[in-house]
Amino acid sequence: MGWKAIHRWLGLTIGVLAVVLGITGAILAFDPVQQAWQAPAAPDDLSVATLMERVTRTVPGAEEIRHLPSGAIVVFGFVGDQAQAHYVDPADGRVLGAWQPSALPRWVKNLHRSLLLGDAGRWGAAGIALAIGVLCVSSLVLLLRRMGGWRRLAARVRGSLAQRIHVVTGRVVLAVLCLTSLTALTMSASTLGLVALDAGTEPDVVSVATGQTALPVGQLSMLQNLSVQDLRKLNFPDAADPEDTWKVATSQGEGWIDRYSGKTLAWQDVTLAQRIYDWALVLHTGEGAWPWAVVLALVGASVLLFWLSGVFIWWQARRQAPHITGNNPLAQADVLIFVASEGGSTWGFAQALHDALGHNGHRVYTGALELFQTTAATRQVFVLAATYGEGQAPTHASHALERMAKPSANTVPVTVLGFGDRQFPAFCAFAEALEKTLRAQGWPALLPLECIHQQSSQQFARWGQALAQALGEPLVLEHVPRMPPTTVLTLVTRQDYPGLVDQPTAILRFAWPAQSGRERLHGHGLAHFAAGDLVGIVPPGSAVPRYYSLASGWEDGFLEICVRQMPGGLCSTHLLGLQPGDHIAAFIRSNPGFALPRTRRPVLLIGAGTGVAPLAGFIRRNDRHTPMHLYFGGRNPERDFYFGPEIQHWLGEGRLASMQTVFSRIPEGGGYVQDALRRDAERLRDLVAQGAIVRVCGSRAMARDVAATLDAVLAPLQLSVSQLKAKERYAEDIF
């Protein structure tokens, strides 16, 4: 069982009880806060002897004094037959008001520590604390996996509102929650009798009557040398028992004092177990540290938030779980399709392949990759494998490789189709690993490994043609991506550029409708986005969305893209035909590798043509004035210097530190953007040496040329673009 399964099932089941402990814990944190305001704390330098002189003057029947964790002093005594407990002012011994151990009903505490079930309940509560600890550990593992390592832990969180709540809250309270679980277990260990706190039995000591009267409390040397800061509790000797002693408890230990001689009769040091327990108590309850109690209360209450958002995430994932229609039993199928997919999108491609082969009369079975096997009936096997994050296998398929590496009679062709994103250095790494393992084990292949970039339906259809040829049967792979829910956007303004010949271009600014809290929780409505993310737009008459890089972020309050007319382009024609007030259906797809992390390091932005759009978005939101340097390549400043006036304005505001523009179609224009880079080689080396982050946006050819140029520029630094990519300092957005 993986961490994800542990986290999910523990959270869904024991999470309910953890909520009870969290809420009651949050309520219990009220006590330390209330006590902090109830009575003045004793000054640290006050000696116990002085305090006792004051108290005995004002409270004649005093029997016990406690120095509470809040710092206040409480005196216990009797008035007639009535036991009394009062706060006193340590400055003059004045009685202030009645003391109550807690302002809360007892059942709150008992519910928190034993679920109102006595000793069995204490074991249960300890079990829940342990479960919370395991949840914390598993969440740390999942968090690191999701964010891509320690260094990116603070990066922006994406996903539905429920996911963001879960992850963002987790990032903040994880450590405290883990500590709470650990301290709870420490306390449980002693309550359940697994650890003994005491130093042993109390010494059998008595005051030795010598005929003198008892010493007044002010003359007891031990109490003269003891400051109130260290005092826990002081018990007076019983007036009716001449052999009784003073008993003092401090943070260091316990002592017994002869009431006549004032000598210390015995001393017991606090055990290590007791010291650990005391620390655990303070950390767990916030006793005597009210700001910490407030933190604990918030963390306790957050458990409810975790559980609710967690249940929601689980429920959403369940609804979106892959479901193959027209599946056949494995044993009878002649074609097997195995899928490894993290987000579930690869299942859509599997379904398309499944349907096409089924249409040709094959009996097709489709299943998850972890079920990989062949039967006597099997004639063809296809593996559709997505790569997750830094080249790992999708979670559910993590053991698939080991399974495949086991030797068997490998005579059936197994063909691998990879899915990934070229922006990541580990593009299709998992599919490549599968391919390597299969070939090493001697499995034949019908087709060589093919890798589909960014779920391209077109590339998938081309692979289908190759497959049709190899199989010798007609086959059309029509993958209709399962469309995320779209939101209707309204065009607000458009800014037209003549662009190149027959290629008019416009910057389109859209508004989105207001969203209710319910929609946001479900992840419905437009997802939050940042400059550099993608907007998917489905033109009328097509089922395949086109993606555009966003030139604005959610915070800007509008959604902006730069659209160039593509010859015969369905989507660009549609978009450029829009007038303010017209609508489009759109959804957001995050582009985490390209988004700019929060940084103080210099940022190098390199863009050509409409590729300047996401870079403009970065500059627009550069409120912290991170030094950003833009290299822009166009053809003619009169026709395609997109965002030109805005960029000039941002340069003036300091959002942009410097700008180099080159135009290839005018005399003295400076050539292409890579020419400008080559000319500025010295400066670029300087910036990269300072740790600069590089973002490149433009056509595939432009990105390739820029990378080659930078490789040459950086060679003297012993650096290359691929090294920068590996360090997540270099990313491309290619179209």
Place this chain on the structure above:
Amino acid sequence: MSKLLLTTVAAACALAIPALAHSRQLTLTAQLKNYGGDGAYLAAYLTNAKGAYVRTLWVAGGKAKYYKHLSDWNRLSSGDTKRLAGVTGASVGAGRTLKVTADLAAALIDAGYEIRIDAAAEDMRDSPSEVRVPLSTGNAGKPQAGKQYIQTLTFQLQ
């Protein structure tokens, strides 16, 4: 049956019968106040005329780690390894009544012995010697008030 054995049995009976005849049953009834806390730990024990510990009559409350809060009993009885043998039960809730019995040698009655109860409850003050009642026929059936936790303590002799 050997003669020796018969003699032994006869001697044992002769010794035991008067002992049985001189044993009395003590019934302790402690009615607790509504002190507004968790269940109280109570230790009832017997001390002799010199105030020395004789035996434990009953301990209410099962967790040994809390016995230090019954401080007088805990200290006085520390040498008695069998202090808990067959005389423990659950802690007593606020407002509830504890009723226990113990067999006592008749010789202990009206001989300066004293019944003492130590009491403690979580987060509240320990009350060593919550009640002290001389074990005398005159006191039997007379309710005695405790200091903090016990409303009345009554003992009966049979």
